[in-house]
Amino acid sequence: MVIRMDATPSGLTVWLSGELDHHSARSLREQVDAAVVRSSATVLRLDFSGVTFMDSSGIGLIMGRYRLLQSRGGKLLVVGVSDRLLRVMKLAGLERLPVWETAPVDTKKKQGVTRK
């Protein structure tokens, strides 16, 4: 899993790409959490448009970052989720979490990095 980060005054954006499992989630979590603390960002955008696989470890990652941002008085945003990933996220009821910029509807678009 490769990640790219961009910290701006409006928040921290993290682009994920590759396979998100328990193996890759560990270092991902450490890097993201360190960057959140370092940048004192109040908005964390996790961009999943490059993620080709995700299992329940991804759910744990999102829930954990959601709680981290909440405890800092900030907000987590989840963007670029494919239909496939949404299927896994829905098992956890993540579509009801206030982390979506736009409602998570099943779209057919899969590729393409969403940028601000």
Add this chain to the structure above:
Amino acid sequence: MKKPMNEMKVTFPSRSANEGFARAAVAAFLSQLDPAVDELADLRTAVSEAVTNCIVHAYRDEIGMITIHMKLYADGRTVIKIRDRGCGIDNVDKAMEPLFTTGGDDRSGLGFSVMESFTDRLRVSSHIGKGTVVTMEKYIAVRHRQARVV
């Protein structure tokens, strides 16, 4: 019960780098059935959950061996057994409940729910101190039957 038309067995240590290997091995073996994209993705996800559980829970503080035994039947039925010789599960029914976890903050307790919804059948048998066997079945739609070697 009919004999499988093909089968494979793979054994590897419970290192997290092997989660990706397990998914790839199962996908490569399944490719002879020419599965649909969703069927393949479903099985990859279910296998990832079962193997991750062996790594995270069964062999929590040790490295042990994990075996995947996969059988393909002529009617498209695919049976995957994932076995560990780790700590075992004390109450399987409880462990399989959605959101139940002994794993702490990073785990959501949804692994068994994922396996259940992404396969057609899930069975778990476990003995404390002896280990766990997770058996999953999924029907892969037969789309090119004439291309099959039986």
